[in-house]
Amino acid sequence: METRLQKVIADSGLVSRRKAEEWIAQGRVTVNGRVVRELGTKVDPEKDHVKVDGRHLKEVPPQVFLMLNKPKGYMSSLSDPAGRPTITDLLVGVGLRVFPVGRLDYDSEGLMLLTNQGEIAQALLHPRYHVAKTYLIKVKGVLTDEEIGALEKGVELEDGLTGPAVVKKIRKAKENSWVEITIHEGRKHQVKRMLETVGHPVIKLTRVRFGSLSLADLPRGHYRYLTDREANQLRALVRSRQEAVAASHASSRRVAPPTRPTPPARPARPARSARPARWAKLSRRRSA
Numbered sequence: 001m002e003t004r005l006q007k008v009i010a011d012s013g014l015v016s017r018r019k020a021e022e023w024i025a026q027g028r029v030t031v032n033g034r035v036v037r038e039l040g041t042k043v044d045p046e047k048d049h050v051k052v053d054g055r056h057l058k059e060v061p062p063q064v065f066l067m068l069n070k071p072k073g074y075m076s077s078l079s080d081p082a083g084r085p086t087i088t089d090l091l092v093g094v095g096l097r098v099f100p101v102g103r104l105d106y107d108s109e110g111l112m113l114l115t116n117q118g119e120i121a122q123a124l125l126h127p128r129y130h131v132a133k134t135y136l137i138k139v140k141g142v143l144t145d146e147e148i149g150a151l152e153k154g155v156e157l158e159d160g161l162t163g164p165a166v167v168k169k170i171r172k173a174k175e176n177s178w179v180e181i182t183i184h185e186g187r188k189h190q191v192k193r194m195l196e197t198v199g200h201p202v203i204k205l206t207r208v209r210f211g212s213l214s215l216a217d218l219p220r221g222h223y224r225y226l227t228d229r230e231a232n233q234l235r236a237l238v239r240s241r242q243e244a245v246a247a248s249h250a251s252s253r254r255v256a257p258p259t260r261p262t263p264p265a266r267p268a269r270p271a272r273s274a275r276p277a278r279w280a281k282l283s284r285r286r287s288a
């Protein structure tokens, strides 16, 4: 695909787009052996030889985002020590290494996002960023308005009170009913435990939305690559959450005077890996 020369240089991670424009204007960039000073020049990074100061640009692996409709009976991990079917069995033909963003239970189904972009995956999973996940659920019995109110306010689980949720009744059957629940956390078996707490065990659970993505009519067991628009929406979502968190940190630093004397400084600890442990484990395993 043809792309503006300055973008190709910036995407290689060498410099910013602005700096790349300066270099182009200074005659430091060649395309297929010829100096190019025209900023609007379009090149195809797959076919054209772009060099800066006589050196080839570094190859950057493409960013991959895909969504999978996981059926029940598959582990949402890439491998399983117990030998059960995993989502790897469904990702036939995906040439690059991708990792699942979050989990779904073995008996749950629905939307799973997979990517090779660790930073975006990590941000989407971080509870601080409150990315919404919506589940369509078949439960035993019919939820009362009080039970819905309790779920929306937060219910006490063994690992603490759940955050605010949105619960909608969808339809009722003879003995069971369907509800849609949107939460912003991702604790283990969270939705099942929430519904169990109000006396309505889950019979079936499908994740239908994740952040800005919708499962829509993707057939069960199939995957598809995100469109550019969808990938950009995810990037924008992460950016807006990062900005909101940074702004709230900045304002709490401005308004909250220390109420206790500041403790003596501790010796600096080495920085922990920015990746969640599971992600790091997967990365190590895949790259071993």
Ligand code: URA
Residues within 6 Å of the ligand: 103, 104, 105, 106, 108, 188, 189, 190, 191, 192, 193, 205
């Ligand atoms: N909550 C659950 O209980 N299970 C899932 O698979 C996802 C959310």
